[in-house]
Amino acid sequence: MKTAATMAPARRSSRWGSGVHWENWSKRCAYEGCDVSPLRSVFQGKGVRIFDEWICGPDCLEFALRERLSGVSAAARPVQAPRPARVPLGLMLFSRGCLSEEQFRTALEAHRNSGARVGDIALQFGFVNEEQVAAALASQWGYPVFSFKNAAPELPLLVPVRLMELHQMLPVQFLDGTRKLLIGFATRVEFGVLQGVERMLDCVASPCFVTAGDFRSRVRQFSGNRNESELVFDHPSSHLEIAHILRSYSLQIHAEDVRYAVCREHLWARLTSPEQQLDLLFKLETPPAPPA
Numbered sequence: 001m002k003t004a005a006t007m008a009p010a011r012r013s014s015r016w017g018s019g020v021h022w023e024n025w026s027k028r029c030a031y032e033g034c035d036v037s038p039l040r041s042v043f044q045g046k047g048v049r050i051f052d053e054w055i056c057g058p059d060c061l062e063f064a065l066r067e068r069l070s071g072v073s074a075a076a077r078p079v080q081a082p083r084p085a086r087v088p089l090g091l092m093l094f095s096r097g098c099l100s101e102e103q104f105r106t107a108l109e110a111h112r113n114s115g116a117r118v119g120d121i122a123l124q125f126g127f128v129n130e131e132q133v134a135a136a137l138a139s140q141w142g143y144p145v146f147s148f149k150n151a152a153p154e155l156p157l158l159v160p161v162r163l164m165e166l167h168q169m170l171p172v173q174f175l176d177g178t179r180k181l182l183i184g185f186a187t188r189v190e191f192g193v194l195q196g197v198e199r200m201l202d203c204v205a206s207p208c209f210v211t212a213g214d215f216r217s218r219v220r221q222f223s224g225n226r227n228e229s230e231l232v233f234d235h236p237s238s239h240l241e242i243a244h245i246l247r248s249y250s251l252q253i254h255a256e257d258v259r260y261a262v263c264r265e266h267l268w269a270r271l272t273s274p275e276q277q278l279d280l281l282f283k284l285e286t287p288p289a290p291p292a
Contacts, residue, residue, distance in 0.1 A: 029056040031064040048250055050258045058247050061258070065243035068260075072239055075262045076284035090118030092136040093128060103127045123212075130211035137187070138209040146172050146184045146208045148218075159183075159197060160279045161222045162232045163263060167193050170210055170218050179203040184210035196263035200270060229279060236285040242267060246280065253278055 029036060030053035047056045050068065055061045087095070090111070094104040099122060107121045114121070119136065122128045131145075138145045151172065158171045158181065168186040175181075181203045183194065189207045197205045210218075233245070246269055250258060255271040255278075262268075267282045 027054050027056070029060050030054055031056075031060040031067075033063060034060045036060070046256060048255055048258055058251050061250060062243050062247040065246055065258075066240060069239035069242055069267070072242075072262055072267055073285045076265050076267075076286045087140060088118065089133075089136055089140060090122070092140055093119065093122060093132065096132075096136060096139070098122075098128045098132045098136065100127075130213050134186075134209050134211045141189055141207075141209070143189065144208050146182065146210050148172070148210075148214055157222050157229065158201060160230050160232075160268060160281050161219065162230065162281050163193070163266065163268060164219050164222070166266070167264070168212075168215055169193065170215050172208070172210065172218075174203075181205045182208055184208050184215070186210055186212045186215040190264060192262075192264045196261035196268060199261040200259055200268060229277060231278065231280045233280070233282045235283065237267075237282045238285055242269070242282050245282075246271070249278060249280065 027047070029047075030050070034056060036056050047054055048058075048061055049055070050061075050064060053064075055064050090099070090104060090107055093099045094101070099107065103122070103125070107118045107125065107127065110116070110121045110125075111118045119128075119133045123130065123133060134145050156171075156174065158174065159169070164170055167190045168188075169190065170184045170186075171181060172184045173182040179202065181197065181201060183197065183205055185207055186209070194205045194207060197203070231249075237245075246258060246260075249255070250271055253271060253273045253276045255273045257272040258269065259272075260267055260269040262284070265284055265286055267284055269280045269282070271278045271280070
């Protein structure tokens, strides 16, 4: 008769069940309200990590996320109209010689009538090209313009496509050695989004500017993978709803890692399993704007 000592390792593992994970014996669930004993955690699976904290199972994951996400709505910031720069874009284009005096006056008059940006009007009328607008924006903000001439033909999908579209932003270069990510913006720099990207990707995110045409063409390259790796929840969600949804999808894909960050008016969460990476973008319940 075969004993446990003479059984092959694979046979012994199946005898105890495929869900047994003895490495969990020394771990302690990071959810303070957890009542699961270390012995039970050995049998119930590998658990999941929220950043660097280990959570023993799906119930504790939801409760832990409820606690950690309870203040996200207060941190959310709705998209606001761009604040006037020190030098307005139209004046910047005029001072750089991109617009004649007559063209500048025409664009300003159209701006007063329609409210559209002077730069967009100048583009529409054919007074300037996209490269000139990008250079003027870069001069306004004090950041460089990124050229795709020598860039890689394909970029990794580091950020959800919907987040790119909302803020007209585009990851353009990532340096593994320094973990520096260069993000190109087509209209304005969103620092709240940059901070969220840094938290999610554990990197240093630096802004630059790209032309509107480069932004549109590159985002189209990513759109084909959106349905496979990205879910967007456009209805404002509470932290309780978000925690429950993340629990459900974590179970569905057998996620081993959960990360999240506030990116202005959205919460970006990323679930990672050995076979799949899933991005979820939740619109947050934003607090009312303070009185002027």
